[in-house]
Amino acid sequence: MSSSLNSHLIKKVLDPEIKFKEATSEYVDFTLSNVDLSLANSLRRVMISEIPTLAIDSVEVEKNTTVLADEFLAHRLGLIPLESYDIDKLRYNRECTCDNYCNRCSVTLILNVIATEDSSKSVYSRDLTIVQNDHIKNLKLGNPAVSNDVPEGILICKLRKGQELTVKCIAKKGISKEHAKWDSAAAIEFEYDPWNKLNHTDYWYETDAKVEWPIGKNHRDEIEPNEDDKFDYQAEPTVFYIGVESAKSLPANQIVIRGIDMLRQKVDGIYQELENMDRGLDLEEDLNNNINNGLGMDIGYQDENLGEEGDAYGMPNFAEQDIGYNEASNNNDDYGEANFSDDDEGDAAW
Amino acid sequence: MSDIEESKMEVEETSLTPTPINNGAYDTNKIKLLKNVNIYDEINSKIDDYNCSFQILDEDHTLGNVLRYMIMKNENVEFAGYSIPHPSEPYLHLRIQCYEDSTETCIQVLHKGLANIMDMCDVVGDKFADAVNKFRDEE
Numbered sequence: 001m002s003s004s005l006n007s008h009l010i011k012k013v014l015d016p017e018i019k020f021k022e023a024t025s026e027y028v029d030f031t032l033s034n035v036d037l038s039l040a041n042s043l044r045r046v047m048i049s050e051i052p053t054l055a056i057d058s059v060e061v062e063k064n065t066t067v068l069a070d071e072f073l074a075h076r077l078g079l080i081p082l083e084s085y086d087i088d089k090l091r092y093n094r095e096c097t098c099d100n101y102c103n104r105c106s107v108t109l110i111l112n113v114i115a116t117e118d119s120s121k122s123v124y125s126r127d128l129t130i131v132q133n134d135h136i137k138n139l140k141l142g143n144p145a146v147s148n149d150v151p152e153g154i155l156i157c158k159l160r161k162g163q164e165l166t167v168k169c170i171a172k173k174g175i176s177k178e179h180a181k182w183d184s185a186a187a188i189e190f191e192y193d194p195w196n197k198l199n200h201t202d203y204w205y206e207t208d209a210k211v212e213w214p215i216g217k218n219h220r221d222e223i224e225p226n227e228d229d230k231f232d233y234q235a236e237p238t239v240f241y242i243g244v245e246s247a248k249s250l251p252a253n254q255i256v257i258r259g260i261d262m263l264r265q266k267v268d269g270i271y272q273e274l275e276n277m278d279r280g281l282d283l284e285e286d287l288n289n290n291i292n293n294g295l296g297m298d299i300g301y302q303d304e305n306l307g308e309e310g311d312a313y314g315m316p317n318f319a320e321q322d323i324g325y326n327e328a329s330n331n332n333d334d335y336g337e338a339n340f341s342d343d344d345e346g347d348a349a350w
Numbered sequence: 351m352s353d354i355e356e357s358k359m360e361v362e363e364t365s366l367t368p369t370p371i372n373n374g375a376y377d378t379n380k381i382k383l384l385k386n387v388n389i390y391d392e393i394n395s396k397i398d399d400y401n402c403s404f405q406i407l408d409e410d411h412t413l414g415n416v417l418r419y420m421i422m423k424n425e426n427v428e429f430a431g432y433s434i435p436h437p438s439e440p441y442l443h444l445r446i447q448c449y450e451d452s453t454e455t456c457i458q459v460l461h462k463g464l465a466n467i468m469d470m471c472d473v474v475g476d477k478f479a480d481a482v483n484k485f486r487d488e489e
Contacts, residue, residue, distance in 0.1 A: 015473070015477075016470075016473055016474050016477055017477065018474070018477045018478050018480075018481040019481060020481050020482070020484070020485035023482070023485050023486075030478075030481065032474070035470070035474065036416075036419055038415040038416040038418070038419040039416050039419075039467075039470060039474070041415065041416075042412050042413070042415065042416040043474075045410075045411065045412040046412055049412075050412070253478075253482055256478055257475065257478060257479070260471050260474055260475040260478065261471075261475065263412070263467075263471050264467075264468050264471035264472070264475075266409075266412070266413055267413070267417075267464050267467045267468050267471070268464075268468060269380065270380060270381055270406060270409070270413070270464055271461070271464040271465065271468070273380035273381045274381055274457065274460060274461055274464065275461075277381055277382070277383065277457075278457050278461075281383070281457075
């Protein structure tokens with residue numbers, strides 16, 4: 001029944017294809033073909049919000065006699081892109097075993113500027129100096145990212161003569177789902193079906209949408225449809241025009257590579273957990289069978305003991321332990337009745 | 351789904367996920383099997399090996415849509431859908447219903463779906479690396 005229903009929908013499956021149009025360290029432009037819209041969109045979403053980078057997360061202000069308030073400066077510092085190529089070598093601060101922060105989960109940067117000249121002094125992101133340690137030695141990590149055309153980097157603030165700014169910045173690993181300062185991409189372009197043959201877009205217009213809307217850069221890659229063409233209700237988008245503009249913390253092609261990798265990791269995490277869950281379900285089934293055979297009390301009892309012993313020896317049998325507790329909390333009839341007298345005794349002893 | 355219907359919803363969860371031994375590399379309780387998703391709706395409350403609802407923690411449309419698509423590709427599957435029941439709760443609900451003559455259970459279907467997405471990611475990743483090299487050679 002199932003296969004016959006779907007068989008007429010099965011089309012010839014083509015391999016996914018990628019073609020580059022442009023590629024620099026700051027910008028890549030390519031077409032992704034023969035994948036489903038859902039995968040292309042997942043990739044877009046991951047590239048926007050789930051690629052880990054490094055950004056200043058807390059600022060210890062030692063001295064600030066500038067006209068800008070501490071929190072104002074802290075916010076500006078947070079938004080400075082830092083080189084994050086080797087971000088994999090750094091832990092998430094929340095997953096680290098240290099108390100506050102350490103070399104394994106953070107990078108420290110110092111900013112120390114005093115204006116001594118009569119003219120105003122500009123403080124740029126280049127002035128941030130990284131505090132070296134063994135862990136980040138020789139890694140592409142933590143330096144303020146600068147472009148070739150603006151070598152001094154981003155203007156942080158300006159000082160009058162005699163003003164001073166001394167701050168210690170703690171940069172941590174994060175993703176832009178949490179805060180936009182961890183965004184690896186400044187912009188992601190995503191387009192399909194530029195002639196709107198699929199009618200996924202509804203153009204707003206004064207008198208005529210065709211005249212009022214401009215031709216985009218991807219229009220000439222596809223054939224312009226005729227006015228009198230019939231609407232193909234079975235057509236699906238197959239070619240996706242993707243452009244990735246880096247925010248400088250990562251090269252543009254790395255954003256795509258890591259995006260694909262993060263999506264895979266995400267799925268892999270659930271795959272593993274599903275296996276664990278499935279194993280748990282099988283064990284529960286065995287346990288239920290045993291209970292029905294009149295062995296319920298013994299097994300329930302053993303499991304509770306196992307849990308404690310397992311912890312003590314550092315070799316817990318997690319699945320069984322969980323089920324043991326589960327059975328108890330579910331108040332399974334066999335189990336509950338069988339143990340009733342035992343429980344009373346236990347209470348009396350307490 | 352209207353508010354009234356939603357308030358009727360009774361979700362009983364089974365937390366069977368064992369704590370992973372591999373030092374927290376994967377979240378615990380990442381995925382749960384829901385029992386009695388909607389007790390007032392006979393069709394949707396059908397729970398057996400071939401009709402299941404899952405609850406996945408900390409996932410959104412990024413995973414949901416591509417997973418739904420991949421599961422629907424499976425010829426044993428009659429229906430697959432996902433929803434994010436409440437925008438301020440970190441849960442994704444996934445419903446899978448197989449045909450009566452299905453050769454796979456829902457868990458097998460989901461397993462296969464996830465594996466297929468990983469394979470697809472691998473292929474796209476390889477193609478991207480090839481395309482980068484090809485573009486560099488042309489330059």
